[in-house]
Amino acid sequence: MTDNVIIIDFKNVDKFYGSFHALKDINISVTEGERVVICGPSGSGKSTLIRCINGLEFHNSGVLNVNGIEVHENSPYINDLRQNVGMVFQQFNLFPHLTVLENLMIGPMKVRKSSRIDAEVTARKYLDRVHIPEQADKYPAALSGGQQQRVAIARSLCMESRIMLFDEPTSALDPEMINEVLDVIVELADTGMTMVVVTHEMGFARKISDRMVFMEEGRIVEVSPPDQFFTSPSSERCRAFLEQVLDH
Amino acid sequence: MSNSSKTLATVDGVSGTGPLRGRALPKPPPIKQFFDSKIVSTILYALVIGVICYGSYAGAQSMGYNWQWYRIPAYFYSFTDDGFQVGELLIGLGATIKLSGGSFLLALLFGLIIALLRLSGLYIGTKVAVIFLEFIRNIPLLVLLYLFYYVLGPIFKYDRITASVLCLAIYHSALLSEIFRAGINAVVKGQWEAASSIGMTKSQAYRYIILPQSIKFMLPPITGEIVHVIKSSAIVSVIAVGELTTFGRNIISDTYMSFEIWFTVAAVYLVVTLTLSIGVSYVEKHYAVKT
Ligand SMILES: Nc1ncnc2c1ncn2[C@@H]1O[C@H](COP(=O)(O)OP(=O)(O)OP(=O)(O)O)[C@@H](O)[C@H]1O
Ligand SMILES: [Mg+2]
Numbered sequence: 231m232t233d234n235v236i237i238i239d240f241k242n243v244d245k246f247y248g249s250f251h252a253l254k255d256i257n258i259s260v261t262e263g264e265r266v267v268i269c270g271p272s273g274s275g276k277s278t279l280i281r282c283i284n285g286l287e288f289h290n291s292g293v294l295n296v297n298g299i300e301v302h303e304n305s306p307y308i309n310d311l312r313q314n315v316g317m318v319f320q321q322f323n324l325f326p327h328l329t330v331l332e333n334l335m336i337g338p339m340k341v342r343k344s345s346r347i348d349a350e351v352t353a354r355k356y357l358d359r360v361h362i363p364e365q366a367d368k369y370p371a372a373l374s375g376g377q378q379q380r381v382a383i384a385r386s387l388c389m390e391s392r393i394m395l396f397d398e399p400t401s402a403l404d405p406e407m408i409n410e411v412l413d414v415i416v417e418l419a420d421t422g423m424t425m426v427v428v429t430h431e432m433g434f435a436r437k438i439s440d441r442m443v444f445m446e447e448g449r450i451v452e453v454s455p456p457d458q459f460f461t462s463p464s465s466e467r468c469r470a471f472l473e474q475v476l477d478h
Numbered sequence: 479m480s481n482s483s484k485t486l487a488t489v490d491g492v493s494g495t496g497p498l499r500g501r502a503l504p505k506p507p508p509i510k511q512f513f514d515s516k517i518v519s520t521i522l523y524a525l526v527i528g529v530i531c532y533g534s535y536a537g538a539q540s541m542g543y544n545w546q547w548y549r550i551p552a553y554f555y556s557f558t559d560d561g562f563q564v565g566e567l568l569i570g571l572g573a574t575i576k577l578s579g580g581s582f583l584l585a586l587l588f589g590l591i592i593a594l595l596r597l598s599g600l601y602i603g604t605k606v607a608v609i610f611l612e613f614i615r616n617i618p619l620l621v622l623l624y625l626f627y628y629v630l631g632p633i634f635k636y637d638r639i640t641a642s643v644l645c646l647a648i649y650h651s652a653l654l655s656e657i658f659r660a661g662i663n664a665v666v667k668g669q670w671e672a673a674s675s676i677g678m679t680k681s682q683a684y685r686y687i688i689l690p691q692s693i694k695f696m697l698p699p700i701t702g703e704i705v706h707v708i709k710s711s712a713i714v715s716v717i718a719v720g721e722l723t724t725f726g727r728n729i730i731s732d733t734y735m736s737f738e739i740w741f742t743v744a745a746v747y748l749v750v751t752l753t754l755s756i757g758v759s760y761v762e763k764h765y766a767v768k769t
Contacts, residue, residue, distance in 0.1 A: 309678070312674060323672035336686055341678055
């Protein structure tokens with residue numbers, strides 16, 4: 231954060247699904263080591279925005295640079311980019327036909343061409359980091375939701391990415407499992423990794439974020455530091471949204 | 479995955495693996511329940527088979543047909559002064575299995591290529607695959623065989639065996655490609671996204687993530703297709719390739735035992751295909767427990 235290197239940079243980005251205008255003139259940059267939390271009502275384009283960052287969706291106009299690579303549909307560097315941008319999904323998306331350890335090792339081995347031994351050492355290291363070393367040989371279906379999501383986080387970490395994206399990592403979890411996952415993410419945040427997180431967990435957001443982003447109807451409506459964001463948001467829509475979320 | 483939202487193919491046997499699987503069935507009407515009960519249906523089966531057997535027997539009698547069942551075993555095997563001899567029907571069966579096996583393996587390969595082309599998202603790939611598919615599916619197998627033997631054979635200078643294998647392989651690759659496509663599409667989209675998000679290329683994702691998971695959707699209809707290949711292989715007897723059906727026909731023209739031989743040939747096909755189906759359903763259960 232000291233030298234403020236920009237690692238994600240949206241310039242006038244627009245995105246359409248058919249004729250539906252999902253992202254409207256997005257301008258935001260994220261510096262290395264920064265932690266940005268995005269919130270906003272359902273359908274406001276949060277997932278779309280975050281998925282553009284690693285090219286799971288492609289924007290239609292404007293310029294998006296991530297980790298020194300310009301992201302667009304025909305870029306030959308998309309797979310290189312994705313190796314350096316980890317993503318954690320709402321539905322975990324673990325590979326059900328592989329054991330936990332294999333889930334963690336397949337990326338390093340097949341994509342990074344690490345040796346089996348190196349991949350296993352890395353896998354066990356990150357499994358420790360998410361506090362489930364004893365689950366290594368189970369299949370994902372045998373784990374609780376919270377454990378599965380932690381495996382998914384470890385899978386991304388195994389790629390030694392510089393940037394991590396989280397798209398509502400706790401929304402599919404039973405309430406009693408939310409904290410074990412959030413705790414892991416907070417620990418990660420303390421390591422200084424660049425993070426972009428979509429979440430409705432406002433306490434958690436306040437704890438980890440350097441900047442809060444509020445989106446509505448495909449637009450970024452407000453960007454501010456958490457203190458200001460939670461106490462005196464400048465836009466009316468944002469204030470209404472916060473009241474609603476913090477209420478319950 | 480621009481076309482992953484397309485509906486699953488509804489090839490025979492594939493539809494059963496669709497999303498409707500878990501839905502509760504409505505209770506059938508009383509009449510159907512009556513006919514579906516074990517006792518009633520057993521009696522019905524026995525009746526039908528009895529009538530067929532009696533009908534053929536009585537019909538043959540009235541024709542003055544001379545039954546010679548005792549000569550049949552010699553066409554499977556015999557012991558002569560030279561020792562154990564394999565009979566023509568067994569040799570024919572061996573040829574049928576080789577022919578079907580070879581065609582099937584080739585069909586698997588072609589079928590996978592067609593399916594991947596179709597799913598490639600490339601305009602030209604999709605079009606080529608679709609045209610191939612429509613072409614093959616809408617030509618009778620017999621005509622396809624004639625094309626391969628009488629037209630392409632002389633042009634590319636290959637023999638009748640090659641013509642048969644190619645024809646069967648191409649014909650079944652079309653059906654298999656639809657099975658592959660349905661199986662691949664049955665893997666949820668999130669798996670593609672997870673594979674991409676760790677930097678896998680499309681072919682790595684297919685190889686390590688998607689295909690291993692789609693196997694379990696594909697296995698039942700694929701085995702159905704093996705049985706299908708064995709059955710359709712009989713058609714090559716029209717260009718006199720030596721296999722079970724051809725051998726049966728040859729025996730008949732020597733001995734005039736058409737009833738015995740056709741019953742026997744049918745029974746041999748039945749034994750082979752039933753054994754296969756039972757073996758596979760065993761493997762499938764085994765598989766299902768594991769994952
Ligand atoms: N693949 C798609 N095709 C067409 N429309 C889409 C597609 N994906 C998203 N949309 C639409 O784009 C809009 C934004 O979707 P997005 O998933 O980004 O919202 P979100 O803010 O993540 O919402 P949520 O909180 O419900 O996850 C929605 O109206 C959605 O219906
Ligand atoms: Mg979303």
